[in-house]
Amino acid sequence: MSQDVQAPAAAPPAKANETLEDYTLRFAPRSYRKWSTGVVATSALGGIAYLADFAIGANIGISYGTVNALWGIGVFAVVIFLSGFPLAFYAARYNLDLDLITRGSGFGYYGSVVTNIIFATFTFIFFALEGSIMAQGLELGLGLPLWAGYALSTVIIFPLVVYGMSLLSKLQLWTTPLWLILMVAPFVYLLLSHPESVQTFFAYQGEEGQGTPSLGAVFLAAGVCLSLIAQIAEQIDYLRFMPPKTPENSRRWWTAVVLAGPGWVIFGAAKQVVGLFLAVYLLANVAGASEFANEPVRQFVVIYNDILPGWLALTLAVILVVISQIKINVTNAYSGSLAWTNSFTRVTKYYPGRLVFLGVNLVIALILMEANMFDFLNTILGFYANCGMAWVVVVATDIAINKYVLGLSPKQPEFRRGMIYDVNPVGFVSMIVSAGVSILAFFGALGSTLASYSPLVAIGLAFVLPPILAIATKGKYYLRRPDDGIDAPMLDELGNPSGETLHCQVCDQDFERPDMTASGTGTGHVCSLCLSTDRSGDHVLPAAP
Known part of the structure; x- marks a missing residue:
């Protein structure tokens, strides 16, 4: 190979x-690229079937209360959409993944290796999170020990990812209708049969008793949600297969790019709100729910039990969990294999093949699952968000400002060795500084007050620094x-x-x-x-x- x-x-x-x-x-x-715009968009959106959003929404709501959680989800959605749009457009228009886009958008040929590692980290963190949720479902439904569930949820993914987009597009299309029905039904049932749960939901103050908006709590909640910012890279791994844009398909093309690109956050934010809603309902109505209200599997089992016989409720909950986790973890494994292979090949100048690093990514994810990462989810995601935001916002800023406003960055993306410099300080330095300072803020090194606003620090620096450095260097480090x-x-x-x-x-x-x-x-x-x-x-x- x-x-x-x-x-x-x-x-x-x-x-x-x-x-x-x-x-x-x-x-x-x-x-x-023989797929239609609709097939590509559906395949990309199938990758956001994960249940982690339910857990994230529940966790931030339990910690900071409904009001602060909703504001935090709102901040998350706005940042994700604005930063994701230029990236999705470039991927679909020029048929490149985010690593290739990053190379020519301020980072250079070797400079983007760092961002590729950040993305690879995202894929195995969320593979482990989703695999943990699937193992919880298998334990509850089949009595399978968690350690065995972790292993099974990892092993079954490998054969599904071997053939890349050609198989993944079919898998996502076939499983989406059933997944939608199983996920939406419990929420609709609660709204219709327990309308009082809406008032309870908005009144919930969380563990810290914060019933009124608190800016610090809002940004802490947003920081956890913003750990998902690198999801745009997984969307792009599908969007790069969009057909050429023509006058005949222009409207369909743009609709697919917007919905399957930055528009993924609309569905993600909705799932976080639903996850919080279900958690509050359980806390208010089910004894001992504080032990499991943030676990999506238990959420669905309890609600299904109100509608269906116990055996059927458990069966459907397990089916939902398995479908959801397979849909997202094939994407996590696929995108992770691309990211690792990209980095390894550039550094070593040896191409071992994508399947080697598919295995590597799965092994790392399995180790995280066996280490029970679910118990310290908020800390992991809050820390990771600073790195992910720094990378994505820097690239988005380079495209939107440095390319289209300042004209210092070439509009047509360049990724080929020899055509670009090894390292471009515009993006590389901007990302290192914004990620480093925001991580210091996150751990309280810059004061307890600023710790709550580390996402804002990452976003602000990642937006301001690229234009400053592009002007200072006169854009001379973009093209070799x-x-x-x-x-x-x-x-x-x-x-x-x-x-x-x-x-x-x-x-x-x-x-x-x-x-x-x-x-x-x-x-x-x-x-x-x-x-x-x-x-x-x-x-x-x-x-x-």
């Missing part, structure tokens, strides 16, 4: 099976050279990436124009993956004079 390039004269490396590898390190070519030595246009007449194919002299395969550059040897063309694995550097184009 290796595509290791020792020197120009070396034998061509073996071609990766792109059906399995799913264009891990590449632009997603037009020839592969302005052209790739190929005369054929990069885009077609509608502004979509060109579908013209060129031949790679190293791997002896044809790839579409956006994935290719002229070879530094002065003869022929070379694809982006062969450039990434070129240890001699002979195929890398020289910097512009």
Whole structure:
């Protein structure tokens, strides 16, 4: 599977099976993107079927009260939507994952390795969280010990992720209708049969007795929710397979991009509110509910028991949990394998294949589950949010401000080795500073008052620093050279990436124009993956004079 390039004269490396590898390190070519806008959007939204939102909503509500939790969820939704829109647009328009976008949006070829590790961390944290919820369901429904449930919820994911988008799109489409019915039914039942639960919900003050809005509590709640900010990267792993935008499909294209891109937060925020609502209902009506009100499995079992016979209620709750966790954890495992492979290949110049790191991600997630991470969820998510926010907001700011307002960052994304600098201080330094300062604030190093506002610190610095550094450096660290030595246009007449194919002299395969550059040897063309694995550097184009 290796595509290791020792020197120009070396034998061509073996071609990766792109059906399995799913264009891990590449632009997603037009020839592969055969899905409709609706299929891509449904597949992307299927990945947000997770029940962690229920647990997050319940946890922040129990801690800070309904009013503060709702305001915190509102802050979370606004930040996610605004920061996610430019990223989703770039992914769908130029058919790149978030790592490839990050490279050319202020970070550089090696600089984005750090953000890739942040994203990979997101995928195994949330895989572990979702796997823990699934194990709780299996224990409750089948009597399976938690440790065995953790293992089972991990092992069953591997074969489902092997074939990437080709299988995941079918899985998400087939399971979504049943999942929607099972999830929405209990909430609708409570609203219709127990209308008084709405008043109880809004009156709930939480463990700290905060019935009135508190700015500190709102931002602490928002900080936990904002740990989900890196979810946009998982949405993008689907959106990069959007078909070309044309006058005929323009409305459908934009609808799919907005709903399946930043619009995921509408559904995520709704699930957090429902999770809080169910938790408050249990606390008010079920003895001993304080022990399990934040567990989605128990929430659904109790409500189903009010509607159905006990055996059927338990069965449906387990089915809901299993479907939900499979739908999201195939996405977590898939996206994590992409992120790890990207980082490893750039650093080592060796391509082991995506499936190797699929296994690595699953092992890390299993270790976290066995360590019972569910018990310290708020702390983990609150800490992680600072890193995730710093990365995503910096990239979004570079696209929205540095590209479209200041004009210092090239509008067309660039990701190929040799075309961009190894490290661009604009994004890299902005992220390190904003994440570092907000983490210090989170742990109280900057005072107890500022600790509550660490999400605001991360967002503020990540928004302000990129334009300042772009102006200070005059944008000179974005492009190492302005052209790739190929005369054929990069885009077609509608502004979509060109579908013209060129031949790679190293791997002896044809790839579409956006994935290719002229070879530094002065003869022929070379694809982006062969450039990434070129240890001699002979195929890398020289910097512009």
